[in-house]
Amino acid sequence: MTTQASHNAMSSSTVDSASGAWLAYSAGLPIVVGVLALMFGWHIAVGAKSLPLSTVLNALVSYDATQFDHMIVRDLRLPRAVIAVLVGAALSVAGALMQGVTRNPLAEPGILGLMAGASFAVVMAIGVFQTVPTVWLPWVAAVGAMVTAVVVWLIAQWAPGGATPLTLTLAGAAITAFLGALISVAHLLNQETYEQLRVWLAGSLSGRRVDVLSVAAPWLCLALGLAMVLSRKVTVLAMGDNVARGLGVRTGWLKVQVLLCVVVLTACSVALAGPLGFVGLVIPHVVRLFIGSDYRWIVPYSALVGGAYLLGVDIIARLALRPQEIATGIMTAMVGAPLFIHLVRQRAS
Amino acid sequence: MTLRLANDWVLRLPGERLSFRLPVRALVLALLLTVALLSLIALSLTIGSYEMSLRQVLSTLLGDEVSRQMTTVVWEFRFPRTLVAAFVGTMLALSGAALQNVTRNGLADPSLVGISQGAGLAVVALTVIWPSQSSALRPWVAFAGSLVVAALIQGLSWNRRGGSSIRFILMGIGVAAFISAITSALMTYGQIDRAMSALAWLSGSINAAGWPEVQMVAVWCAVLMPPLLILSRSMSALQMGESTAVGLGVRASVIRYALISVAVGLAAIATAAVGPLGFVGLIAPHMARRLARSGVGIHLLLTALMGAFVVTLADLLGRALFAPIQIPAGLVTAIIGVPVFIYLLQKSQAKSAL
Numbered sequence: 231m232t233t234q235a236s237h238n239a240m241s242s243s244t245v246d247s248a249s250g251a252w253l254a255y256s257a258g259l260p261i262v263v264g265v266l267a268l269m270f271g272w273h274i275a276v277g278a279k280s281l282p283l284s285t286v287l288n289a290l291v292s293y294d295a296t297q298f299d300h301m302i303v304r305d306l307r308l309p310r311a312v313i314a315v316l317v318g319a320a321l322s323v324a325g326a327l328m329q330g331v332t333r334n335p336l337a338e339p340g341i342l343g344l345m346a347g348a349s350f351a352v353v354m355a356i357g358v359f360q361t362v363p364t365v366w367l368p369w370v371a372a373v374g375a376m377v378t379a380v381v382v383w384l385i386a387q388w389a390p391g392g393a394t395p396l397t398l399t400l401a402g403a404a405i406t407a408f409l410g411a412l413i414s415v416a417h418l419l420n421q422e423t424y425e426q427l428r429v430w431l432a433g434s435l436s437g438r439r440v441d442v443l444s445v446a447a448p449w450l451c452l453a454l455g456l457a458m459v460l461s462r463k464v465t466v467l468a469m470g471d472n473v474a475r476g477l478g479v480r481t482g483w484l485k486v487q488v489l490l491c492v493v494v495l496t497a498c499s500v501a502l503a504g505p506l507g508f509v510g511l512v513i514p515h516v517v518r519l520f521i522g523s524d525y526r527w528i529v530p531y532s533a534l535v536g537g538a539y540l541l542g543v544d545i546i547a548r549l550a551l552r553p554q555e556i557a558t559g560i561m562t563a564m565v566g567a568p569l570f571i572h573l574v575r576q577r578a579s
Numbered sequence: 580m581t582l583r584l585a586n587d588w589v590l591r592l593p594g595e596r597l598s599f600r601l602p603v604r605a606l607v608l609a610l611l612l613t614v615a616l617l618s619l620i621a622l623s624l625t626i627g628s629y630e631m632s633l634r635q636v637l638s639t640l641l642g643d644e645v646s647r648q649m650t651t652v653v654w655e656f657r658f659p660r661t662l663v664a665a666f667v668g669t670m671l672a673l674s675g676a677a678l679q680n681v682t683r684n685g686l687a688d689p690s691l692v693g694i695s696q697g698a699g700l701a702v703v704a705l706t707v708i709w710p711s712q713s714s715a716l717r718p719w720v721a722f723a724g725s726l727v728v729a730a731l732i733q734g735l736s737w738n739r740r741g742g743s744s745i746r747f748i749l750m751g752i753g754v755a756a757f758i759s760a761i762t763s764a765l766m767t768y769g770q771i772d773r774a775m776s777a778l779a780w781l782s783g784s785i786n787a788a789g790w791p792e793v794q795m796v797a798v799w800c801a802v803l804m805p806p807l808l809i810l811s812r813s814m815s816a817l818q819m820g821e822s823t824a825v826g827l828g829v830r831a832s833v834i835r836y837a838l839i840s841v842a843v844g845l846a847a848i849a850t851a852a853v854g855p856l857g858f859v860g861l862i863a864p865h866m867a868r869r870l871a872r873s874g875v876g877i878h879l880l881l882t883a884l885m886g887a888f889v890v891t892l893a894d895l896l897g898r899a900l901f902a903p904i905q906i907p908a909g910l911v912t913a914i915i916g917v918p919v920f921i922y923l924l925q926k927s928q929a930k931s932a933l
Binding site for chain 1 (some may be wrong): 686736744749753755763853857887904905909913917918924
């Protein structure tokens with residue numbers, strides 16, 4: 231029992247300590263929300279023209295169209311900050327769900343190839359139809375992510391030993407390399423069409439795709455809600471398929487629901503900001519350090535911390551090499567890859 | 580004698596004082612591969628935007644001046660480029676074979692375990708920070724970069740129970756992601772024209788190869804090949820496992836470090852010449868093994884020929900398929916290599932799991 235303490239923390243805890251934990255966890259939420267709000271304000275304040283926080287607050291609360299600073303905040307910086315929060319939340323929740331369902335600490339939309347699939351689908355759609363209506367963009371990405379997820383899973387399933395963390399990760403890396411090469415070839419064959427996609431393919435928040443935001447945001451929020459609903463059963467599923475089945479969870483159906491949820495979250499994120507790797511890996515692991523293994527808490531905390539994290543990373547990406555801007559995807563990989571290495575090392579010992 | 584090819588002939592001197600195996604099948608295949616490679620090179624010289632017949636190419640190569648344009652096209656553009664492709668393929672394939680033998684891991688490849696990315700980062704840093712010194716220092720800087728990364732991965736994936744092969748690969752994927760991110764950041768930081776030249780190089784392109792590159796890869800090939808051949812005997816012992824190798828009188832740890840250094844050197848020089856070309860070191864040794872089961876020495880020969888063939892073909896396909904647009908050979912090798920990788924993943928032993 232003790233060796234599996236982390237998995238069984240919830241089932242072994244008594245009613246008293248569970249309600250104590252409940253109190254502690256809900257008390258933590260306002261703090262995280264506060265941090266998120268602070269990062270949000272800071273993110274809007276910094277840039278080519280630094281604005282004091284009070285101006286930012288004024289612009290958000292009582293917008294004055296005659297003031298230039300207010301226009302900067304409302305039209306230029308606010309969309310970017312909103313996209314950062316939504317994408318950070320979506321990717322973190324997607325990563326948390328994938329880790330829970332596959333019981334794979336390395337699972338993440340980027341590592342398992344879903345992001346490459348979504349990007350590839352968008353690139354191909356633009357290559358074939360020249361222009362894709364914005365309304366369809368998230369759906370094209372979703373189809374790509376879905377197909378890739380299934381293919382990666384099948385490859386890993388057929389490997390000796392089944393879909394272990396190792397085979398899943400290797401299959402994901404291989405598919406990512408393959409689709410990346412195809413994207414580059416498409417790019418070379420049709421340079422003018424893809425020139426506009428260059429920045430987006432590196433994973434960047436600088437595009438400020440407001441039109442995509444209005445299309446993707448409702449679906450993204452819907453999927454986040456679904457993730458909250460599913461989180462209770464995911465906690466049970468994380469204890470193993472047999473345990474979950476014994477406790478009355480229809481595991482097959484649950485996995486399909488989680489897959490749909492993850493695909494929508496990933497597709498909306500990719501449509502908004504391009505492929506941002508490792509966000510879904512880092513945040514759930516950090517959250518789990520404090521929260522434990524109850525997905526009813528991991529999911530909301532991942533969403534909030536993920537939003538704050540991507541805001542912070544984007545601030546660094548904008549400030550580190552001023553006046554140039556590093557693509558946000560580069561920064562997330564620089565932070566996330568060492569954690570990936572650490573996790574691989576830790577599993578071995 | 581029937582036409583059926585026996586795997587081996589055994590030659591015996593009178594009195595059986597001296598006898599040795601002659602791996603006929605492998606040698607015949609090596610000969611066939613050589614012929615195929617030479618024909619491919621000839622074909623590659625005739626194909627391009629300037630049409631030439633095989634006869635014209637051959638007489639130009641032999642020194643007759645058929646026409647001034649032909650001499651320029653063959654001697655200045657196509658021939659050095661094809662030579663570089665063949666040499667680079669050989670080096671990457673041998674590097675992959677050495678790595679696979681040392682790590683006893685069929686999935687090892689210089690581009691998968693981060694060695695190519697290390698060379699890439701070092702060269703991009705040199706191009707962006709110190710462009711005037713770029714070409715002379717390139718091989719050395721690439722070698723240093725790859726060596727550091729190889730040491731890093733080796734150190735990270737080693738623990739008390741010894742190294743595990745799949746962990747080695749996963750570690751390589753993580754390190755490669757990290758290094759690629761730094762490389763991209765450097766290119767954002769650098770001036771745009773320097774960054775663009777680095778970008779073309781990073782996708783593994785043989786477009787720009789000329790005689791200086793031919794000289795570099797040929798010299799280094801000549802330097803690094805003899806140690807590899809000398810080490811190949813110990814390599815065949817290492818294939819049976821470390822303790823068996825030690826029992827057979829191989830100084831396993833020394834051989835391991837020597838082989839890794841040679842493998843890193845080969846991959847680094849190839850990368851310095853044309854940029855990272857993925858998956859060649861993975862495909863070539865496996866195809867060679869599939870063609871003929873043989874001792875390590877012949878296997879290395881077949882691997883080298885196969886690598887040269889694959890990269891020359893990839894370069895030819897890349898520039899001929901969508902002419903006048905040139906697809907870098909690195910993209911072609913990745914598109915060919917990933918299905919092979921997945922196939923090998925299916926075949927890999929479950930026991931090598933973490």
